[in-house]
Amino acid sequence: MSASIHGATLSGIEALPVEVEVRLLGGQMGRFLLTGLAGATIRESRDRIKAAINASGFRFPRRSLLVHLAPGDVKKDGPLLDLPIALGVLIASGQLVSDRASRFLAAGELALDGRVRSVRGILPIASLAARLGFEGLLTPPSGADQAALSPGAPAYGVGSLIEAVAFLAGHLDLEPGSAAALARDAKPDPLAGPGLDEIRGQQEAKQALAVAAAGMHNLLLVGPPGSGKTMLARRMNSLLPDLAEQQALECALIRSVDDPAFTGLERRPPFRAPHHSCSAAALTGGGPRLRPGEVSLAHHGLLFLDEFPEFPRNAIEALRQPLEDRIITISRAHGSVVFPAEICLVAAMNPCPCGYRGHGRVACHCSDSLVQRYMRRVSGPILDRFDLTVEVPPIEPRDYFENGRPANAGRLREQVVRARDRQRKRLKDCGLTVNSQMGLREIERFCVLGEPARALLISAAERNNLSARALTRILRVARSVADLKEDEAEQITREDLAFALSCRFALPGLE
Numbered sequence: 001m002s003a004s005i006h007g008a009t010l011s012g013i014e015a016l017p018v019e020v021e022v023r024l025l026g027g028q029m030g031r032f033l034l035t036g037l038a039g040a041t042i043r044e045s046r047d048r049i050k051a052a053i054n055a056s057g058f059r060f061p062r063r064s065l066l067v068h069l070a071p072g073d074v075k076k077d078g079p080l081l082d083l084p085i086a087l088g089v090l091i092a093s094g095q096l097v098s099d100r101a102s103r104f105l106a107a108g109e110l111a112l113d114g115r116v117r118s119v120r121g122i123l124p125i126a127s128l129a130a131r132l133g134f135e136g137l138l139t140p141p142s143g144a145d146q147a148a149l150s151p152g153a154p155a156y157g158v159g160s161l162i163e164a165v166a167f168l169a170g171h172l173d174l175e176p177g178s179a180a181a182l183a184r185d186a187k188p189d190p191l192a193g194p195g196l197d198e199i200r201g202q203q204e205a206k207q208a209l210a211v212a213a214a215g216m217h218n219l220l221l222v223g224p225p226g227s228g229k230t231m232l233a234r235r236m237n238s239l240l241p242d243l244a245e246q247q248a249l250e251c252a253l254i255r256s257v258d259d260p261a262f263t264g265l266e267r268r269p270p271f272r273a274p275h276h277s278c279s280a281a282a283l284t285g286g287g288p289r290l291r292p293g294e295v296s297l298a299h300h301g302l303l304f305l306d307e308f309p310e311f312p313r314n315a316i317e318a319l320r321q322p323l324e325d326r327i328i329t330i331s332r333a334h335g336s337v338v339f340p341a342e343i344c345l346v347a348a349m350n351p352c353p354c355g356y357r358g359h360g361r362v363a364c365h366c367s368d369s370l371v372q373r374y375m376r377r378v379s380g381p382i383l384d385r386f387d388l389t390v391e392v393p394p395i396e397p398r399d400y401f402e403n404g405r406p407a408n409a410g411r412l413r414e415q416v417v418r419a420r421d422r423q424r425k426r427l428k429d430c431g432l433t434v435n436s437q438m439g440l441r442e443i444e445r446f447c448v449l450g451e452p453a454r455a456l457l458i459s460a461a462e463r464n465n466l467s468a469r470a471l472t473r474i475l476r477v478a479r480s481v482a483d484l485k486e487d488e489a490e491q492i493t494r495e496d497l498a499f500a501l502s503c504r505f506a507l508p509g510l511e
């Protein structure tokens with residue numbers, strides 16, 4: 001007459017345990033009561049579960065039914081609980097007799113014909129099952145391979161409610177999911193370009209990309225239309241080294257919550273390029289179900305914002321906190337979630353509304369006041385968070401038509417990989433991995449300046465009224481410039497610092 005089975009719900013990128021308690025009641029016939037802060041999607045599932053049970057050859061109870069989702073003070077939503085609720089109904093009505101059901105955690109959406117459909121968040125649910133010591137996890141067929149990325153409890157893919165019942169009753173043997181199947185189906189990121197060798201000229205901008213990639217520094221590209229800003233940004237990902245296993249698992253967990261059909265453990269850093277019409281919630285995360293945004297989906301990788309001033313002002317301003325803290329905290333009345341945001345922000349913009357200010361060959365017709373108004377679409381605090389600002393001039397026709405392309409992309413990537421290795425070894429004891437994460441204590445320890453470099457920095461800070469944050473970011477960039485050199489140098493030279501300073505004052509219209 002009663003049953004208890006285990007499921008889960010999502011809170012951000014974390015899975016929370018849910019105990020599904022089912023009891024048959026007397027009284028009015030056919031009532032299906034749901035308690036425990038069930039969201040709209042779960043309330044709609046009542047008719048779906050009833051149809052799936054009947055279509056699978058079982059009999060939905062004619063007596064009234066009470067389903068409680070414990071704990072009662074945690075909001076639940078989404079179709080994750082369809083499968084455990086249906087199994088609980090069958091156990092409570094005596095149609096499923098199993099001593100294994102309490103040792104498994106189940107998650108899946110039911111179709112009207114009883115098939116089990118894919119759901120978001122299988123990877124964090126698998127981590128939860130392993131952490132709580134469950135014997136295994138019942139998931140949709142594709143979810144079993146995803147869950148295998150998380151070590152611990154084995155995941156069994158059930159294609160239908162009938163298979164789930166037969167497995168729990170001991171009448172069907174299933175093989176646990178395998179992460180190798182996901183690796184076979186992995187596809188390259190269609191947004192990431194092939195490499196910097198596809199771009200002619202722009203040697204200074206390519207060097208700046210290497211510095212940004214070496215230390216994961218935020219980069220702003222400014223130049224007229226057609227100068228190559230977007231191509232440079234899309235190909236910057238080719239300079240980055242592969243992700244470590246733990247970083248790849250973190251990225252896979254976020255993708256699992258965002259997309260139920262994600263394809264495996266991707267070792268290349270993520271690259272995200274949202275359109276400038278996206279909202280603040282789409283960029284930073286949130287919405288009714290508190291899903292991760294583009295910033296979190298780019299975790300350990302690149303977030304590229306093309307036509308930067310055209311993004312909504314509130315979306316741009318929402319980047320202030322994650323660019324500093326490397327996390328995003330979304331608070332709502334029913335709770336708050338924390339999303340990771342360890343990203344390298346790359347943005348591209350024109351120097352004026354028409355785009356041709358400072359072009360040289362094409363006249364700009366924008367007034368000074370119009371240029372200033374255009375540039376103010378991006379606030380000073382946001383601009384202060386860019387470590388490097390690089391002017392991308394128009395390419396000369398002679399450079400475009402010259403024979404051959406300079407084969408320097410491979411050399412730049414080797415420099416970036418070598419610089420990353422140096423940073424990882426240097427910062428290991430601090431719990432950091434790249435220069436952009438360094439705080440004041442690490443800067444004092446590792447950003448050693450000679451007297452000429454110190455004098456240059458003090459002079460530039462006084463002359464340009466540099467903030468403390470700007471000084472911190474300049475020193476981080478200078479450290480990355482030094483790390484890119486062939487010979488490992490403990491001290492930052494005057495030339496290293498001069499490059500970092502030059503990238504703070506390259507924004508036309510704001511001198």
